[in-house]
Amino acid sequence: MxxxxxxxxxxxxxxxxxxxxxxxxxxxxxxxxxxxxxxxxxxxxxxxxxxxxxxxxxxxxxxxxxxxxxxxxxxxxxxxxxxxxxxxxxxxxxxxxxxxxxxxxxxxxxxxxxxxxxxxxxxxxxxxxxxxxxxxxxxxxxxxxxxxxxxxxxxxxxxxxxxxxxxxxxxxxxxxxxxxxxxxxxxxxxxxxxxxxxxxxxxxxxxxxxxxxxxxxxxxxxxxxxxxxxxxxxxxxxxxxxxxxxxxxxxxxxxxRWIAEFVGDINLFEGQIEPPESRRLTMAPRLAITTRDAGTVHVAEPRQPLTKTSVSVAIRPEKVRLSRRGPVPDADNAHAINRLEGIVTDVGYLGGFTTYRVKLDSGAVLRSSVANTTRLDIDVYAPSQRVVAWFTPDDCMVLEQ
Incomplete structure (x- = not known):
């Protein structure tokens, strides 16, 4: 040296x-x-x-x-x-x-x-x-x-x-x-x-x-x-x-997908883009993707044109919100919110934020990271508690496989 x-x-x-x-x-x-x-x-x-x-x-x-x-x-x-x-x-x-x-x-x-x-x-x-x-x-x-x-x-x-x-x-x-x-x-x-x-x-x-x-x-x-x-x-x-x-x-x-998995934590669902004629969305621009583990997921239209119908839907853990009943949709945003239900299996308190692992009803595991903005135990979820995990189309990334 x-x-x-x-x-x-x-x-x-x-x-x-x-x-x-x-x-x-x-x-x-x-x-x-x-x-x-x-x-x-x-x-x-x-x-x-x-x-x-x-x-x-x-x-x-x-x-x-x-x-x-x-x-x-x-x-x-x-x-x-x-x-x-x-x-x-x-x-x-x-x-x-x-x-x-x-x-x-x-x-x-x-x-x-x-x-x-x-x-x-x-x-x-x-x-x-x-x-x-x-x-x-x-x-x-x-x-x-x-x-x-x-x-x-x-x-x-x-x-x-x-x-x-x-x-x-x-x-x-x-x-x-x-x-x-x-x-x-x-x-x-x-x-x-x-x-x-x-x-x-x-x-x-x-x-x-x-x-x-x-x-x-x-x-x-x-x-x-x-x-x-x-x-x-x-x-x-x-x-x-x-x-x-x-x-x-x-x-x-x-x-x-490789970079999405390498840089930071990520939730991934494999799916197929639904054909336009089968979508019941009036909102634009939106894509509907049928996944095995999360059902139909609505995502924002990617900036770059997609060349394949088989894609991965990626959501960062901090974009996944948790609640006991989920957000209340209205007529204007009924399709704008993706809702998945499941049971909390693991909780990790890391000071500035808390991590959750939620086993969805489909059997897949979804990770959520929630900022700890108060000292009070508001919106803290315990293992075995049933929750609704939700995220918007703009929270999702679409990655070709």
Whole structure:
């Protein structure tokens, strides 16, 4: 790991031209970083499969996916520790795919921080600057700026074994930012931190990124981390990008059933779209879908035309409301509310919200998540209690199988 860090630290003059923003880029729609049909094989295994992606300057971008999906391999190709077998990696229009790590204005913060145990905080931060040939008169000023940036004042002389996990993470971050890279790559940077520290560090990273304007690309398998920090998320599976979207778009409008199941909790019912002539709906735009486990479910007309009649109806648990008798429909909304009856089987109190599992009369299980907005036990349901679960057509997503 130390060898990779040493290889990645550039001479300042070696990347001077690449480190400058291209003058024409600001006046065009050219992204800062363009990954163009990149392929990477390890023996007979294809880790990255013809992947293409554009990342804008100043963006906080997350690569999200299960273990082994290729996200870390992609990050290492951006850093220069792996070379693509095919495709291009363009930084401001210049292909850097075959450049050595020290020849590109990109730096990487490693998952285990990779601090030098024999060096102080100050010397760990200064390491890359010394290798880059920074003048001694400037080095002290830059290190002091980085120490202040990550709030480590007073700890400059400590060794890594005298620091907490969060402090080590800040030293690694300061060292990665010290040479002011155009792109900072973060490989699971918060994985070793406990929950409270991870949440506070997420906020600090976001504030740092806004303050510096540096493009951050983070790799994570933690959905909440990606949704909290990133302005856009690329979901990977088997070496390919399945969807690139904002956190809200990814959650509310997943491109496939796989993404709907991977990102957050979801209720799914398989069904068939009823033909128009069989529908008794006067409201538009609405679809009626006959499901095995929930009967006829009314859903909002999808924005994209459907190509199949076999579909899945997806409802997020927080969209499922529970009541003892259900909402009272009137003539205008009689078909606008989907009602399912069942028995509460499990209750989980999680502080801010309570989760319920309801076994429907059909035998299927429906999950509901209810915000705890009061301290009183209003609308609290006990196991074995009969309830009505209800949701509107706009609460549903229609996904082709």
């Amino acid at each position: 130390a060898e990779e860090i040493a290889k990645s630290e550039p001479r300042l003059d070696a990347v001077a031209e690449l480190a400058k923003p291209a003058p024409e880029a600001a006046a065009s729609d050219i992204p800062l970083l363009r990954i163009d049909t990149v392929v990477k094989n390890f023996g007979g295994f294809r880790a990255v499969d013809g992947l293409s992606l554009d990342i804008r300057a100043g963006e906080f971008f997350a690569l999200l996916g299960p273990s082994g999906c290729g996200k870390t391999t992609l990050l290492r190709m951006l850093a220069g520790f792996e070379t693509p077998d095919a495709g291009r990696i363009l930084l401001d229009g210049t292909d850097i795919a075959k450049l050595a790590p020290h020849q590109r204005p990109v730096n990487m913060m490693f998952q285990n921080y990779a601090l030098f145990p024999h060096l102080s905080v100050r010397d760990n931060i200064a390491f890359g600057l010394k290798r880059a040939g920074m003048a001694a008169s400037d080095l002290g000023t830059r290190v002091a700026e980085m120490v202040a940036l990550v709030k480590l004042e007073g700890l400059e002389k400590r060794k890594p074994d005298q620091l907490s996990g969060g402090q080590k993470q800040r030293v690694a971050l300061a060292r990665s930012l010290a040479r002011r890279p155009r792109v900072l790559l973060l490989d699971e940077p918060l994985a070793a931190l406990d929950r409270k520290l991870r949440e506070s560090t997420q906020a600090e990273l976001m504030e740092l990124q806004r303050q510096l304007g540096t493009t951050f690309i983070i790799v994570t398998h933690d959905q909440q981390e990606a949704m909290t920090m990133a302005s856009r998320i690329g979901v990977m599976d088997a070496g390919r990008l399945e969807q690139v979207a904002t956190p809200r778009e990814l959650y509310e409008a997943p491109a496939s």
